[in-house]
Amino acid sequence: MRKFARRPDAAEIARIAEVTKQPEAIRPSGSPLEPAQDITASRTTYSIGQVAQVPVHELKINPLNARRVVSPAGLDELAQGMKERGQEVAALGYLDDQGTVCLIDGHRRLEACRIAEIPTLRVEIRPKPENEQALYLSSRAANIDREAQTPIDDALAWKMLLDRQIFPSQAELSRRLNVDPTVVNRILGLANLPKPLMAMLTERPALMNLRMLDAIKRFFDVAGEADTETLIVEVASKDLSSRDVDARRVAFQKGPSTRVRGNTQTLNFDRGTSTVKRFAGQGRLILEIKDVTDEKHIDQLQDELNKLVSRFLSEQD
Known part of the structure; x- marks a missing residue:
């Protein structure tokens, strides 16, 4: 397979996005993903429902893109395919208040265009998502329909969404994604x-x-x-x-040189936060419940925990 000549900064694509410092998931330094100059006068006007060839330099990326990691080898392969066969699937975008096309889905295809020096990306213009939650969910749905993002993509995206309070709790995130809470917790653990x-x-x-x-x-x-x-x-x-x-x-x-570390899991709920820390190999477990404002709930929880501990630690089966 022919290798494309890569820009000096293209190696940065392989980095995992620092989502707390950098809102864009795929943006090597110097990449012209946003207009570098005032192009308002010459920019084409687009409309909802249109499938248009949008100049690469006019596109804005989705800071809440569901896919958070990319492979340089995979991008090279995609760029080669787009160069030889054209763009087989349209990207998805919406119009911001200035009429600029903002991507919902299609960031890998955008970067492949830049690698292969393809000047435009074919984009289907969708209605603007009503809020940031809807923007992320739209991106995730588009990925699942074509090629689902990885658990690491989900881990980084979900941590960012929770840190920014776009979803107020893991419970709400689980409900909106229709993903079991235990699976959400396992995936979020990968962000560490x-x-x-x-x-x-x-x-x-x-x-x-x-x-x-x-x-x-x-x-x-x-x-x-x-x-x-x-x-x-x-x-x-x-x-x-x-x-x-x-x-x-x-x-x-x-092993003789094993250094046992604590394994900590934190869950945020509507009524409070729980943290469980397990010390592997030591038979020790610490549970902390905090941020519960209603003492009645604390009393009920204490009674249930006492019953649970008694059942598990009693000498009787």
Whole structure:
């Protein structure tokens, strides 16, 4: 496959977006994703329902794009395909108050256009989403219909949405996505992986399933970043399963140099926040409940917890 000459800053595409510092998920420095000059006078006027060829330099990206990580190799392949066969699927966008086309979906195709030096992107103009929640949900739905984002995409996007209070709690996020709360919590845990590990996993699509990522995250919690880097390379080269990874973690914990770390999970609910910290291998668990304003709820919760603890820790089965 022919390799495109890449811009000096194109290597930055492989970075995981720093969502708390940088609103755009795919934006290497210097990329002309927004107009670099005043083009209002010469810009084409677009309308809802239209499918238009929009100049790449006129497009704005979606800061709440559901896909948060991209692979340079995948972008090169997409750029090559678009150069040879054209753009097979239209991107989705809407018009902002200035009449500029803002992408809902199609950021990889946009970057592929820039790599292949294709001047325009075909975009279907949709009605403007009513709020930021609707904008994110529209982007996620478009990805799922074509090629779903990865659990790491979801982890980074959901953390950003919760940090910015676009969704007020994990419970509300779970409800709007129609995803089980326990799955939401597992996926959000992946956001704590170091960015270099995320980048390594992104380059190995076969590992980007929740069961495997869960196992790798559990290994990282006890082994740290350096050993996890070695593990990821071995998992990919030897086609290890998530059970194999769990076995490696257990063996690591039993080793003489094992340093046991706490595994902490925090859940935000409408009535308060719970934090559970488990100390692996020590038989110790700490539960903290806070931000509950109604003492009646605290009393009820205390009674239920006492019953639960008694049932699990009693000598009787």
